[in-house]
Amino acid sequence: MPEERVKKLLSLLEKAYPDAALVLQYKNPLELLFATILAAQCTDERVNKVTEVLFKKYKSAKDYATAGQDVFEQEIHSTGFYKNKARNIIACGKELVERFGGRVPDTMEDLVTLPGVGRKTASVLMGNVFGKPAMAVDTHVFRVSHRLELAKANDPDKVEQELCKIIPREKWTRSCLVLGTHGRHTCVARKPHCNVCVVEKLCNSPDKIFPA
């Protein structure tokens, strides 16, 4: 992957989406951790509706650790996969209390030991609340990276490694936000809006649509 091409792609996308930011609403690491777990297989908009209520009731790791499984399932029901998510979030609350004094740890090594937390969730935390460069490969970043030939792997963790190799470390967090925003707004999964895409000239994807 020629360095110049990567630079050009990221610079065009950055100009197109100067306000690129997480869609999930949160006020602290704990809220972002659980919002990100809830966002698996669910839209961020739906998660925001649920957490608007949830975060008023549950404020500390202990609150989650002592939540009742049945009640919690009902509270997060509309985000889907609610049984697993409830189990993981309650278990995660317990681990935070028992192992980390109720705080969310700020290293990748510790974060991925928590129930329901994979590399993507850990990277979202690292990059957005702990100020440590991280490549959070969600479904949008994954799709756009493939279409723009930034990555080839079929596994998000491997795509993360590929992106980390071609993008300078200090740009990891920002690049993910920009690639993800492009995926949400323009390079959508079905029928991408190629006619308004700022990187169309650099795109050789078979998914490209003309006319859109």
Ligand code: SF4
């Ligand atoms: S040209 Fe189309 S497929 Fe390629 S990056 Fe742009 S929106 Fe996506």
